[in-house]
Amino acid sequence: MADRPMLPELMRAHGVSRRGFLKYCASLTSALALPPALAPKIAYALENAARPSVIWLSFQECTGCTEAITRSHAPTIEDLIFNAISLDYHHTLQAASGHAAEAAREHAMKENYGNYLVIVDGSIPVDNPEYSCIAGISNLDMLKETAAGAAAIIAVGTCAAYGGIPHANPNPTGAVAVSEIITDKPIINIPGCPPIPIVMTSVIAQFLTLGLDSIEVDELGRPKAFFGETIHDRCYRRPFYDKGLFAETFDDEGAREGWCLYKLGCKGPTTKSVCATVKWNDGTSFPIQAGHPCLGCTEPDFWDNGGFYKPLSAPAGNYRQAGYAAIAAGAALGVAGGALARATKAKAVAAHEVVDAHDLEKKS
Amino acid sequence: MNNAYFDLLMWARGPGFTIALTVMVGGILLRLVEILLLGRKKDFAKAKGSPVAQGIKTIFTRSVARKGMMKEAPVTYVAGYVFHLGFAVAFLFLGAHIALIKSLLGFGWFDVNKALIETAAALAVIAAIALAYTRFTDPVRRALTRFDDWVVLVLSVLPLITGYIAVNRVFGVDATLWMAIHILTAELLMIAFPFTKLMHAVTFAVSRYYNGSIQGRKGAES
Structure with a gap:
């Protein structure tokens, strides 16, 4: 890692001033909902952070997440952070292709075994893993193989986090989320279709500077700093x-x-x-x-979840048919109940013994 | 990975609502048709007044309590009105409820400010507590009260409380979970409706009409 440039050198190369960098650290601290006192620590950590190896795996996805993360307008600091990591494998962004690309991934895994960060966008088909392959390797195999030596996994986008659009009914490929396959590694979900660029870069920055333990997640694996409120x-x-x-x-x-x-x-x-x-x-x-x-x-x-343009309070099921059936059944049962009540009444009237004064005298 | 809260909400909006609507609509029709079919014994006497007109009139005039009620049972008088009006305002004028009504019936009406809705709901809850208190302390009413009366009272108040919590996220509760709980409490009310005294919301018109028409036939005006 010693031969890799540190962040300050990269900053200078991108024409970003020291003031600009510190301003970014302050806003990053604020975005992460961390106390302001931590801003200098973030600055220090970023300045001294060596570029960790990042392997970005794209499975059943639309490249929208990559599109989003590249929409941080250069030369903003988000872009820098993105450059400040050693992105060793990313289909869309890497120059290499074919065997060279796969070799880059294998090399990065070998060199940084146990320390690299895996970012996944896209879901994984498990019904038939061959539905989605890269260089002849199924998504399922590639994820398992790459995740084995990862320090942590960031599932970027709703497809990687929860299965997303490929997982939608009727889910023809049997698409699942990363967390359903990898259970022995820390996974942070950054859902969104696509996620907000600064949320992706901020979580990566927090991981680099303050470590995995500093990222508090909710029950769906999402960082609370960005997914805490509606x-x-x-x-x-x-x-x-x-x-x-x-x-x-x-x-x-x-x-x-x-x-x-x-x-x-x-x-x-x-x-x-x-x-x-x-x-x-x-x-x-x-x-x-x-x-x-x-x-x-x-x-x-x-x-x-019940249609994009249907109000949240509106029924989502097929209630009309049941409603009409209820009207018919209710009316029919009502008629039957009414008829039964009338019959009971008529029977009671018929069974009623008429007693007059003469009868009473006779009996006494 | 699933969001259990959202799944619960989707169940409440989907199968839960279908079940509740079916039971409520079917139950109301069952009871109403039965009552109407049973009818009343034909009165062969010549009518002195106008039974139909008086019957219809009574449906509305009996909405005003008879004289002396304020002195006799002030809590029932005031809290009774407050609860009914508060519940109606909260149910009929909240934007989310109108969206539901519109999707069911194809038409809606104007929405009002949430502050007004919440005031109405809060007043209705306070009124219901007052009514429960007098029901418990007044020996006559207590003797008349059955278990299902308490159930009905609780079921009527629950949607108001859960709705308030859901919208305002009281105590920082999860909005999705509480929206689901709110819908489920409303569905419980819908299911209980035809089989309890809640049915008075429909049958009041029938009984008032009968009372009015019987008196009207005899020439009395209500």
Whole structure:
């Protein structure tokens, strides 16, 4: 590792000033929800961090996650962090191809066995592993082989974290998440379709600087710093929800005025992510700001969760058929019950013994 | 990997809702058709007044409690109104509920401010507690109370409380889990509806009509 350039040299090469670097460390500390006092520690750790080897595996995916991570506009510091790791294997970004590419992966694994970081995007088909192969190696085999010597795994994107779109009903390839195959390595999930670039780079930076133990994750393996609150709770349109002002269609007054998108199927209330605060493209915007309801892409099975444009409070099942059957059955049972009651009444009337004064006298 | 909370929410919105709706709609129809079929004995006497008009009128006029109720049972009088109105406002005017109604019936209406909804819900809960208190302390009402009356009281209040918790994430609860719990409590209410005294929300019209028409036939005005 000694021959690899340290971060300060890379910084200078990219024309980033010391001031710019420290500013980044402060904002990174803030983004990670860490105490401000840790900013100098992050700066120190980043300055002294040797470039760890990173192997990026792309399985059943759309390259959207890679597209996202490269959207950190150069020469921002995110880009630097990305360059500051030794990305030894990445289909889309590496220059090598064919056998040379695979050789690079094998070499990196051998050189850094037990210390390298594996980043995975895409799900893994297990019904028939041959559905997705790279250089003749199935995704399943490649993941198992590469994960064996990894220090940790970061599952980037909802496909790698939860199975994502390939896992959606009817899941023709038997797609599963990384965590369903690898159970003996620490796995951090960074879901999103795609995840926010700064969330990916920040988690990688935190891993490099403060170590794996510093990353607190929720029950779905997501770093709490970025997936601790719902989008709804931090949404700038939340006041409209509270006021009862909703867009009913995509072209009504409410939509033009920027009112709440709940009735257009927004999944903000059940979706945990920092989309509403960190936003995308250097804090420019996020889906709700662009006028589209949240799809809930950081949650498992978001593709099958009752329809993108159906309000969260609306029934998701096929209730109408059952409802009509209930009307027919209820009416029929009511008629039967009524008839039974009438028959009982008539029987009681018929069985009623009429007694007059003469009868009473006779009996006494 | 699954989000158990979201799976619960999806069950509540899917099969749970279908079951609850089927039981509620089927149950209401069963009981209503039975009541209507049973009918009333034909009255051969010549009507002195107008039974139909008086019957329909009584459906509405009996919404106002009779004179003296305020003195006789002030808690029942005030809390009764507050609970019914509070529940109706919270149920019928929250945006999320209107979205549900619209998806069921194809039409909706205006939404109101969440602050108003929450005030209505809070007042309804307080009223329900007051009603439960008098039901417990008044010996006559206590003697008249059956177990299912307590069940109904709890089931009516639960959706109000769970809804408030879900929307405001009281105590930092998980929004998804509590949305699921809220929907499930509402579904319990739907299932209990036809088989308990909750059915009065439908049968009140039938009984008031009968009372009004019987009196109307005799020439009395309600």
